[in-house]
């Protein structure tokens with residue numbers, strides 16, 4: 001690949017020096033010139049003192065690195081985190097501009113069966129607490145312990161998106177006139193939800209108090225929390241209920257909620273990718289974490305998460321209904337768990353090798369390629385109001 005700044009031959013020579021860099025997309029590059037490094041970044045030039053830049057780069061670590069208050073991402077070390085950060089920003093959406101009038105009409109008439117209503121109620125009930133758990137854990141357990149600026153940037157964006165997700169639940173509750181106290185009371189006592197939440201948050205209080213991350217067992221606790229939040233909870237335990245709500249959307253039912261869940265799901269795919277990337281970098285920098293026993297511990301943890309999730313799926317969908325087969329959702333849980341495990345080079349758990357909901361992946365990835373939100377953001381700026389359109393409909 002050539003670039004306006006660096007020729008291919010130069011690029012090959014520079015590849016192994018982190019101070020001289022050009023991104024695959026060509027929008028970030030750096031080149032040494034005498035005592036300075038010239039960064040081309042976000043269409044601007046930055047001149048950095050070479051020795052200070054090298055020092056800063058060497059101090060950058062996932063954990064236990066140099067901490068600085070200014071959170072300056074240059075010189076960039078963790079490029080993939082910055083790429084995901086930009087992708088998250090490009091996907092920005094606002095819940096309260098999503099038109100919920102059709103949902104409200106369907107909710108207040110008999111357009112939905114009792115079993116379909118239950119799925120929506122479970123969606124609202126589970127995610128109301130779950131989004132908060134993720135946001136709180138990423139803030140106090142993950143972001144707080146990260147030391148490299150670009151990782152913190154991406155992680156802070158992750159937290160902000162959890163706030164958007166929390167906001168979307170409020171938009172649903174308000175639009176459908178659901179009693180907030182009733183929802184909270186009803187769902188905090190459902191055993192399958194309580195067990196899922198307790199399982200994920202079990203070790204968080206200790207991590208929130210701050211632990212010495214120079215010790216291997218503590219590094220492993222941090223790595224496990226990262227795995228628990230991003231790969232088990234967001235990556236596995238969110239997907240079946242997403243798929244149920246989006247199956248209703250496919251049948252033209254509760255399409256405003258479906259649209260919000262579609263955007264949320266796309267956000268989640270970035271959160272999972274970010275978590276996997278941070279975890280991979282953490283392990284590379286701290287190989288003492290990645291013992292055989294620890295790898296087995298993570299697989300066991302995922303296995304427990306899968307069993308709890310299957311119990312939850314059976315609660316959400318006790319039997320097959322039109323357009324939804326319970327077994328497919330159970331398979332989907334295993335399929336997702338395996339995707340997360342394989343993504344980290346860990347052994348998989350099930351024999352499910354194909355996605356029972358291929359259409360769902362298509363929805364997420366096609367929309368990304370279309371960069372749908374570029375037009376959406378313009379609409380925010382011009383009219384301040386967004387209506388559901390055919391473009392948003394599921395295929």
Ligand SMILES: [Fe+2]
Nearest residue numbers: 131161162165
């Ligand atoms: Fe979320």
Ligand SMILES: [Fe+2]
Nearest residue numbers: 134234268271
């Ligand atoms: Fe998330």
